[in-house]
Amino acid sequence: MEEGSDYYVVKKGDMVAVYETLNDCQAQICSSVSGPAASAYKGYCWSKEKAEYFSSRGLINASYTISAAELREDLLGALVPCTFQSVAGSGQTQGYSVQEHAFSGQEAKPRSSSYSSPNNLNHTGAFDAQPVSKQYMVCVVHFDGASKGNPGKSGAGAVLMTEDGRVISRLREGLGVVTNNVAEYRGLILGLKYAIRLGFKRIKVYGDSQLVCYQVKGTWQAKKENMMELCKEVRKLQENFISFEVHHVRRRAVGLVI
Numbered sequence: 001m002e003e004g005s006d007y008y009v010v011k012k013g014d015m016v017a018v019y020e021t022l023n024d025c026q027a028q029i030c031s032s033v034s035g036p037a038a039s040a041y042k043g044y045c046w047s048k049e050k051a052e053y054f055s056s057r058g059l060i061n062a063s064y065t066i067s068a069a070e071l072r073e074d075l076l077g078a079l080v081p082c083t084f085q086s087v088a089g090s091g092q093t094q095g096y097s098v099q100e101h102a103f104s105g106q107e108a109k110p111r112s113s114s115y116s117s118p119n120n121l122n123h124t125g126a127f128d129a130q131p132v133s134k135q136y137m138v139c140v141v142h143f144d145g146a147s148k149g150n151p152g153k154s155g156a157g158a159v160l161m162t163e164d165g166r167v168i169s170r171l172r173e174g175l176g177v178v179t180n181n182v183a184e185y186r187g188l189i190l191g192l193k194y195a196i197r198l199g200f201k202r203i204k205v206y207g208d209s210q211l212v213c214y215q216v217k218g219t220w221q222a223k224k225e226n227m228m229e230l231c232k233e234v235r236k237l238q239e240n241f242i243s244f245e246v247h248h249v250r251r252r253a254v255g256l257v258i
Contacts, residue, residue, distance in 0.1 A: 003048055005045075006042060007042075009043055010041075011041075018043075137200075138163050138202040138203070138204055138243075139168070139195045139198070140163055140203075140206065141159075141161075141188070141191035141203060141205045141206070142159045142161065142207070143156070143158045143187035143188040144156070144187050144208065145175075145182070145183025145184035145185070145186055145209070146180060147178060147179060147182075147183050151179045153177060154174075154175040154176065154178045154180070155172060156173045157173070157190070158171045158187050158194070160195060160198075169194060171191065173187075173190050181209065181211055181212070184212045185231075185233075187207070188205065188234060189230070192237040192238075200241070201241055201243075202241060202242055203243065205245065205246045207248065208250065208251040213247070215227065216234050216238075217246050
Protein backbone atom coordinates (compact mmCIF):
# COMPACT_ATOMS: atom_id res chain seq x y z
CA MET A 1 0.00 0.00 0.00
CA GLU A 2 1.17 3.52 -0.76
CA GLU A 3 2.02 5.78 2.14
CA GLY A 4 -0.81 8.21 2.89
CA SER A 5 -3.48 6.11 1.16
CA ASP A 6 -6.81 5.07 2.66
CA TYR A 7 -7.23 1.48 3.82
CA TYR A 8 -9.92 -0.83 5.18
CA VAL A 9 -9.94 -2.89 8.35
CA VAL A 10 -12.02 -6.00 8.99
CA LYS A 11 -12.37 -7.47 12.47
CA LYS A 12 -13.61 -11.06 12.32
CA GLY A 13 -13.57 -13.18 15.44
CA ASP A 14 -10.13 -12.80 17.02
CA MET A 15 -8.44 -11.74 13.78
CA VAL A 16 -7.89 -8.27 12.31
CA ALA A 17 -7.28 -7.89 8.56
CA VAL A 18 -6.17 -4.77 6.68
CA TYR A 19 -7.09 -4.34 3.02
CA GLU A 20 -5.90 -1.97 0.35
CA THR A 21 -9.22 -1.51 -1.48
CA LEU A 22 -12.92 -1.49 -0.66
CA ASN A 23 -13.40 -4.37 -3.12
CA ASP A 24 -11.05 -6.56 -1.08
CA CYS A 25 -12.88 -5.59 2.09
CA GLN A 26 -16.24 -6.22 0.42
CA ALA A 27 -15.17 -9.69 -0.66
CA GLN A 28 -14.24 -10.55 2.93
CA ILE A 29 -17.51 -9.23 4.37
CA CYS A 30 -20.07 -10.26 1.76
CA SER A 31 -18.66 -13.69 0.98
CA SER A 32 -18.34 -14.34 4.66
CA VAL A 33 -21.84 -15.26 5.55
CA SER A 34 -19.89 -17.98 7.37
CA GLY A 35 -17.65 -17.86 10.39
CA PRO A 36 -17.62 -15.32 13.22
CA ALA A 37 -19.33 -11.93 13.08
CA ALA A 38 -17.41 -9.40 10.99
CA SER A 39 -17.06 -5.63 11.29
CA ALA A 40 -15.63 -3.26 8.67
CA TYR A 41 -13.91 0.11 9.11
CA LYS A 42 -12.16 2.71 6.99
CA GLY A 43 -8.80 4.14 7.99
CA TYR A 44 -6.82 7.07 6.63
CA CYS A 45 -3.13 7.79 5.91
CA TRP A 46 -1.43 4.41 5.68
CA SER A 47 2.08 4.85 7.02
CA LYS A 48 5.46 3.20 6.91
CA GLU A 49 5.14 2.52 10.64
CA LYS A 50 1.96 0.52 10.11
CA ALA A 51 3.51 -1.46 7.26
CA GLU A 52 6.63 -2.23 9.30
CA TYR A 53 4.55 -3.39 12.25
CA PHE A 54 2.65 -5.89 10.14
CA SER A 55 5.72 -6.88 8.14
CA SER A 56 7.62 -7.65 11.34
CA ARG A 57 5.07 -10.39 11.88
CA GLY A 58 5.78 -11.93 8.49
CA LEU A 59 2.99 -10.15 6.60
CA ILE A 60 4.28 -8.28 3.58
CA ASN A 61 1.43 -8.38 1.05
CA ALA A 62 -1.15 -5.70 0.33
CA SER A 63 -3.53 -7.45 2.71
CA TYR A 64 -2.46 -8.12 6.27
CA THR A 65 -3.93 -10.44 8.86
CA ILE A 66 -3.01 -10.45 12.53
CA SER A 67 -4.36 -11.68 15.85
CA ALA A 68 -6.44 -9.00 17.55
CA ALA A 69 -4.44 -9.59 20.73
CA GLU A 70 -1.26 -8.51 18.92
CA LEU A 71 -2.73 -5.29 17.56
CA ARG A 72 -1.24 -2.28 19.29
CA GLU A 73 -4.00 0.06 20.43
CA ASP A 74 -2.57 3.24 18.90
CA LEU A 75 -1.36 1.73 15.64
CA LEU A 76 -4.30 2.29 13.29
CA GLY A 77 -5.60 5.51 14.82
CA ALA A 78 -9.20 6.66 14.38
CA LEU A 79 -11.34 4.35 12.28
CA VAL A 80 -14.77 5.10 10.82
CA PRO A 81 -17.30 2.23 10.73
CA CYS A 82 -18.19 1.43 7.11
CA THR A 83 -21.90 1.71 6.34
CA PHE A 84 -23.89 -1.07 4.72
CA GLN A 85 -24.03 1.11 1.60
CA SER A 86 -20.22 1.24 1.40
CA VAL A 87 -19.58 -2.44 1.99
CA ALA A 88 -22.41 -3.82 -0.13
CA GLY A 89 -21.47 -1.43 -2.94
CA SER A 90 -24.93 -1.03 -4.44
CA GLY A 91 -26.47 2.21 -5.61
CA GLN A 92 -29.89 0.77 -4.86
CA THR A 93 -29.27 0.66 -1.13
CA GLN A 94 -28.96 4.37 -0.36
CA GLY A 95 -30.21 5.15 3.11
CA TYR A 96 -29.57 1.66 4.46
CA SER A 97 -27.21 1.20 7.37
CA VAL A 98 -26.57 -1.34 10.05
CA GLN A 99 -27.38 -0.81 13.71
CA GLU A 100 -24.32 -0.23 15.88
CA HIS A 101 -25.84 -2.35 18.66
CA ALA A 102 -28.38 -5.08 19.08
CA PHE A 103 -31.95 -3.87 18.66
CA SER A 104 -32.71 -3.92 22.38
CA GLY A 105 -34.96 -0.92 22.76
CA GLN A 106 -32.05 1.53 22.96
CA GLU A 107 -32.05 4.57 20.74
CA ALA A 108 -29.82 4.03 17.72
CA LYS A 109 -26.72 6.23 17.75
CA PRO A 110 -25.77 8.13 14.57
CA ARG A 111 -22.97 6.46 12.64
CA SER A 112 -21.82 9.47 10.65
CA SER A 113 -19.97 11.11 13.55
CA SER A 114 -18.74 8.02 15.37
CA TYR A 115 -15.17 6.82 15.51
CA SER A 116 -13.72 3.61 16.90
CA SER A 117 -10.32 2.72 18.23
CA PRO A 118 -8.86 -0.68 17.31
CA ASN A 119 -9.64 -2.14 20.73
CA ASN A 120 -13.34 -1.42 20.13
CA LEU A 121 -13.52 -3.27 16.84
CA ASN A 122 -15.55 -6.08 18.31
CA HIS A 123 -18.24 -3.79 19.72
CA THR A 124 -19.51 -2.05 16.58
CA GLY A 125 -19.71 -3.18 13.00
CA ALA A 126 -20.94 -2.67 9.51
CA PHE A 127 -22.14 -6.21 9.01
CA ASP A 128 -23.03 -9.13 11.23
CA ALA A 129 -22.45 -12.57 9.73
CA GLN A 130 -23.03 -16.09 10.98
CA PRO A 131 -22.68 -19.51 9.30
CA VAL A 132 -25.46 -19.97 6.76
CA SER A 133 -26.10 -22.29 3.82
CA LYS A 134 -28.02 -19.70 1.85
CA GLN A 135 -29.34 -21.86 -0.93
CA TYR A 136 -31.22 -24.32 1.27
CA MET A 137 -31.73 -22.80 4.70
CA VAL A 138 -34.71 -20.70 5.68
CA CYS A 139 -34.04 -17.01 6.30
CA VAL A 140 -36.20 -15.58 9.08
CA VAL A 141 -36.97 -11.88 8.59
CA HIS A 142 -38.19 -9.85 11.56
CA PHE A 143 -39.35 -6.39 10.47
CA ASP A 144 -40.58 -3.29 12.24
CA GLY A 145 -41.28 0.37 11.60
CA ALA A 146 -42.25 3.37 13.70
CA SER A 147 -43.14 7.03 13.33
CA LYS A 148 -42.99 9.84 15.87
CA GLY A 149 -46.45 11.15 15.18
CA ASN A 150 -48.62 9.67 12.49
CA PRO A 151 -47.39 10.82 10.07
CA GLY A 152 -44.09 11.93 11.52
CA LYS A 153 -40.34 11.31 11.43
CA SER A 154 -40.01 7.61 10.80
CA GLY A 155 -37.61 4.72 10.53
CA ALA A 156 -37.71 1.07 9.56
CA GLY A 157 -35.64 -1.91 10.58
CA ALA A 158 -35.16 -5.57 9.82
CA VAL A 159 -33.23 -8.43 11.38
CA LEU A 160 -32.31 -11.45 9.26
CA MET A 161 -31.75 -14.68 11.19
CA THR A 162 -31.42 -18.40 10.74
CA GLU A 163 -34.18 -20.61 12.13
CA ASP A 164 -32.02 -21.54 15.11
CA GLY A 165 -31.65 -17.90 16.10
CA ARG A 166 -28.26 -16.91 14.65
CA VAL A 167 -28.20 -13.31 13.46
CA ILE A 168 -27.20 -12.78 9.82
CA SER A 169 -27.64 -9.01 9.68
CA ARG A 170 -29.38 -6.08 11.31
CA LEU A 171 -30.53 -3.26 9.04
CA ARG A 172 -32.22 0.10 9.42
CA GLU A 173 -33.48 2.84 7.12
CA GLY A 174 -34.42 6.47 7.78
CA LEU A 175 -37.65 7.40 6.01
CA GLY A 176 -38.37 11.04 6.74
CA VAL A 177 -42.01 11.94 7.42
CA VAL A 178 -44.35 9.02 6.70
CA THR A 179 -47.12 7.13 8.50
CA ASN A 180 -46.53 4.22 10.82
CA ASN A 181 -48.05 1.76 8.32
CA VAL A 182 -45.70 2.95 5.58
CA ALA A 183 -42.75 2.55 7.97
CA GLU A 184 -43.83 -1.03 8.74
CA TYR A 185 -44.02 -1.86 5.03
CA ARG A 186 -40.60 -0.29 4.42
CA GLY A 187 -39.11 -2.46 7.17
CA LEU A 188 -40.43 -5.58 5.46
CA ILE A 189 -39.21 -4.43 2.04
CA LEU A 190 -35.79 -3.62 3.51
CA GLY A 191 -35.44 -7.12 4.91
CA LEU A 192 -36.68 -8.88 1.78
CA LYS A 193 -34.37 -6.94 -0.55
CA TYR A 194 -31.36 -7.83 1.54
CA ALA A 195 -32.39 -11.48 1.77
CA ILE A 196 -32.53 -11.51 -2.03
CA ARG A 197 -29.06 -9.93 -2.21
CA LEU A 198 -27.73 -12.73 -0.02
CA GLY A 199 -29.29 -15.38 -2.23
CA PHE A 200 -31.91 -16.81 0.11
CA LYS A 201 -34.82 -18.65 -1.52
CA ARG A 202 -36.86 -19.67 1.52
CA ILE A 203 -38.29 -16.97 3.76
CA LYS A 204 -40.33 -16.74 6.94
CA VAL A 205 -41.47 -13.22 7.83
CA TYR A 206 -42.51 -12.04 11.30
CA GLY A 207 -43.94 -8.61 12.11
CA ASP A 208 -46.21 -6.93 14.64
CA SER A 209 -48.16 -4.96 12.03
CA GLN A 210 -51.46 -6.74 11.58
CA LEU A 211 -52.26 -4.56 8.59
CA VAL A 212 -49.04 -5.36 6.72
CA CYS A 213 -49.09 -9.08 7.50
CA TYR A 214 -52.73 -9.59 6.56
CA GLN A 215 -52.53 -7.46 3.42
CA VAL A 216 -49.46 -9.34 2.19
CA LYS A 217 -51.14 -12.68 2.94
CA GLY A 218 -54.26 -11.53 1.08
CA THR A 219 -56.51 -11.84 4.14
CA TRP A 220 -57.21 -8.11 4.06
CA GLN A 221 -57.50 -5.98 0.95
CA ALA A 222 -55.41 -2.82 0.69
CA LYS A 223 -57.71 0.12 0.03
CA LYS A 224 -55.47 3.18 0.16
CA GLU A 225 -53.35 3.77 -2.93
CA ASN A 226 -50.04 3.98 -1.07
CA MET A 227 -50.78 0.73 0.77
CA MET A 228 -51.70 -0.93 -2.52
CA GLU A 229 -48.39 0.13 -4.08
CA LEU A 230 -46.33 -1.06 -1.12
CA CYS A 231 -48.19 -4.38 -0.99
CA LYS A 232 -47.60 -4.79 -4.72
CA GLU A 233 -43.87 -4.18 -4.20
CA VAL A 234 -43.72 -6.86 -1.49
CA ARG A 235 -45.50 -9.37 -3.71
CA LYS A 236 -43.10 -8.59 -6.53
CA LEU A 237 -40.18 -9.32 -4.22
CA GLN A 238 -41.96 -12.47 -3.08
CA GLU A 239 -41.54 -13.90 -6.58
CA ASN A 240 -37.81 -14.31 -5.88
CA PHE A 241 -38.44 -16.98 -3.25
CA ILE A 242 -39.32 -20.66 -3.52
CA SER A 243 -41.23 -20.53 -0.24
CA PHE A 244 -42.61 -17.48 1.56
CA GLU A 245 -44.52 -17.34 4.86
CA VAL A 246 -45.86 -14.32 6.76
CA HIS A 247 -46.66 -14.46 10.48
CA HIS A 248 -48.21 -11.78 12.68
CA VAL A 249 -46.76 -11.67 16.20
CA ARG A 250 -47.33 -9.62 19.34
CA ARG A 251 -45.51 -6.28 19.46
CA ARG A 252 -43.09 -7.32 22.21
CA ALA A 253 -42.06 -10.45 20.30
CA VAL A 254 -40.66 -8.29 17.49
CA GLY A 255 -39.30 -5.65 19.84
CA LEU A 256 -37.08 -8.20 21.54
CA VAL A 257 -35.33 -8.80 18.23
CA ILE A 258 -35.42 -5.37 16.62
